[in-house]
Amino acid sequence: MTQPAERLPRESLLWIFAAQFAALLPQFAQLPLWIVFAWAFAVYWRLEVFRGRRDLPGRAVKLLAVALAVGGLALSYRRWFALEPMVALLAVSFTLKNLELVSRRDAFLSLLLAYFVAATLFVYEQTIPYALYGIVCVVIITAALAAQLGNFSARPRRALGLSLKLLAQAVPLMLLLFIVMPRLGPLWAVPQNSASASTGVSDSMTPGDFTRLSQSDQPALRISFDGPVPPPEQRYWRGLVYSDFDGRRWSQGYGVDPREGGAVHWKGREQLLPEVGPRYRYRVIQEATNNPWLFAMARPISDTRGVGETEDERIVRRGPVYSRFAYEVRSWPRETLGEIHALGDFERRRNLQLPGGGNPRTRAWAEELRRAGFGAEEISRRLLAFYNRSFTYTLKPPALGADSVDEFLFGSQQGFCEHFAGSYVFAMRAAGIPARVVAGYQGGEWVAKEEYLLVRQYDAHAWAEIWIAGRGWQRVDPTAAVAPERIRDGLQSAAADEFMQDSLLPLHRMAFLNRLRLEWDMINYRWYQTVISFDSDKQQNLLQRILGEVSPLRLATFIAVPMAAALLGILLWLWFSGRGETLPATSRLYRKFCRRMARAGMARRSGEAPRDFARRVRAEKPELAPMVERITAAFEKAAYFDDPAAEKQLRRLLRLPMIKM
Template structure:
């Protein structure tokens, strides 16, 4: 088709493109997001003022510039991030040249591809529902391109209603394909990505302020199912990363402890068995209750007893772990480990070094130095998510000037003081706390439960966990992050957080039942139907049978079950007018033409003449006076018939 888009069709198309691009805003570069925010409204405004499509002399340089910027930012155009950025930019540029129905269909087909690619970045229940809503809008735009008449007073309602029906009709086939299409060995969204950027979660470096975004992020990090008793909040420390090296600003892990035998573990108490379902992080670190006894399949224990997956976690991952809540870790410390656990950068934080030296000069032993530091924090420090900025000597500034911060400030300063006093120490990051769902029996740990604490090495006791934040804000440990983060604003209010916690059960079912549906689950789902060892050929055969049955049902409904409609839209509107007149006692006769009907209606009910005459005149003009009436005029006639109000039985004169 070569018809030019009318204003209604172009408006729906523009809204669809904008909604599709909005699903990618979370990862688009600032330069592209700002450009799209200007480009789309400008195109819609200029077209409403009668401007033609943007010429190729503008579009081609913009396309070349887009490729240059993508390659400059990402190094190539392949992979998840650069591919989605390029797709979004090309979709917006396509809108610049779209003027014909054919171009609009091409743009909508490409928009469907761009919309699908948004699922490469997130597959949560709410985000999937958002994708479905945009898909309804996309289908409505396709419906609006059809020549069927749309009532001028309802330019959006009719396409949206039909689009929703089409989406609903496709759900059974989608469910059959979901169950029967052979599962891939790796998820579709396991495409090449940027390994330096985590989707969410902890990092291998920690500096003052780095955890702020996590502490105000209420998205789920993982869920825990315990086989037995649930540990109390004070024991819910989930170990993820151990940070050894400090350069004056940043704590980093380094690579020394990625490999090698795990630190010796002795005198472990009764283990706790549990299963963790981890949300995607694009990293390899697997949180585990302090302290894991072994590594699940396809994982390994680092030298500092952190769980490390063999590959990045790019989809929800479930793993079973045993942990010991009481233990003696590394009762002996090698010379290399001691040297590393005491290392401090030169010419940084002289006042903190002097304080630790003064404590030693007073004859305090290791245990007394630890207690002196905790008492210092407890006496005059404040827990806050909005601490003042720190300078070059960040530990000095925090200990002697600002005295305000959150877990990473306290753990960093504590470990620095321990090392300055000659006590081996290191920083541990992970999660602490969580919300226990008593009704559904699982622990929900959110990103806002991210936490940092310290480990100090004591002679005869090995590595001991010390949480300096507990000395400042016991509520953070005993009642969770929400209690300590109450100043974060309305988004952290108790009622809203409680509502999100209650609704998380649906998110859990979605993650485990849909996102985590793999080949093993597919096999288990088909076993009750007698399919114990389905190969890909059997699955495709069953899918073909399901598609055939669906087509037979649709054909049967079309032939016998659908309402019979005779004639085109104009005839249907005329039939509706006849039905209304019949209810009023003026039923049209089979041999009666429009003017004969009008004459009989005049005689039977003169009061109806003022309303009925214009409709009959309009119908005669459309049916007999014009070869092919415009859809807009048919739509107007349909609306006028719908608005006609006739009493149930008119009084004849």
């Protein structure tokens, strides 16, 4: 059993566990379940030790607990050098530290770990709710630190009050450092778990994939333009190109994805683009997808660090987009690019590839058009006219069998964008025309107040591109032949009866809630623009606006002046607090009593305790002793036991005439 002197007070323990719980709560969904139960069991064991029902574990038990924890981490994670096992290791350290939480030093170490765990929260998300929760965590952890000063400071009101005061005093310094500290990149990178689920457009497409995305109204992209805004029919945000078809599934094919060795130009290809002519400049804020591909209009160039261009006119990032990511893009319309190089033999074969068998009716129909001598544009025109004449655009198409293209073209004739794009490319390839499927997003909602385009997951779209000699790759959207309002006005207009039909709360049908949702998105947009994306360029521009010229002398002055003002404020606060203006009400009342006693010829000595002063009054002026003792007793109850009734009694006694004292 631990000796009583070694034990932490109950209030200190409870504050430590509250701080741990606040820091770990957002991580519970990420951590293995055994860590959550182990932490809860360690807290229970430590409370039992405090109650005297159990002993602290010995060295053998601690070594066994460490071995079990290491084994559990090894079994739970495939690799150690990743974000999730690092956070889990901090959580395990909490758990193990609770088994030897004895001294104040142990308490301080545990609470310092809590700050680190709270900081890992922002590795996953940097949204406003997470930021607010992070502030709550810091307040609770700081209050727990304050509570370690003693039983008196462990009272919730005092601990939280001291925490808020300390953090409020740190805010000016925090803002100053946020503005002036160099915006350095990470010294090392810890990858996230590659097995985590991806969101948004996938690296392959089968019938029904985009239909599922149409049920989500989560933001995907926010796009602001520096100059002209493209019209709705030009808002195609391409992210992936599917060239391989196995009879049912469209995919990028081997060697296209950068993760499989696909060629990427990381320094741009400015020399291949015209110096002047129509182009769009814009900034994209992309939500996390856990994938490396980014979204932009055709023929993009990006100067953002770590972003490169692929041969099939896409942009990708060096690493997966694990959190919200902003990048700059310039796009040239294809008709401004001038000379078009011939399609290489390998690319031609890739974009004419079809399975060895299957879909015989479509193959025969396309072969008949090819033998008739029709060119690529005429075959495309006839196929689009066929779509326009006979097909229905729906979010709930019937299931298709093995010959999915034949069943769609000559059977159900009901489909979503992936059905039209996939069948179109198959038919064009069967006719001997290079074609490919392109996936991304189309359209978006223009937010006039903040002047940006909001693209949601239900704007996910698939279209086609065909190769025309002398003109290169040309976009063809078969969906536009069936439902042109989908391209012009969005999915909600094209499929009004089916749009978000299965959602629990159809916000799009509630004007007021829809406006609130849009306002919230604008707030998030401002938050990201102002805080999260405050990089070195924005920092330099802000400092130039404030200082005029960013020089070492001006920067030092900019730092020194606020710090001097803060120190002056602290000195003034100490001065006035020394004069008693910030003393508790009970202490001010007692000082008033002491001044009245001094006027009566009985001055209180410096450093003399209230009880000692009362004994001296009894000895020197016995006639005043009864009243002085009553006042002293009321003061002690009010000051040391937070007794409101005693404070009222003290006020009442001090209102009595001096003669009665």
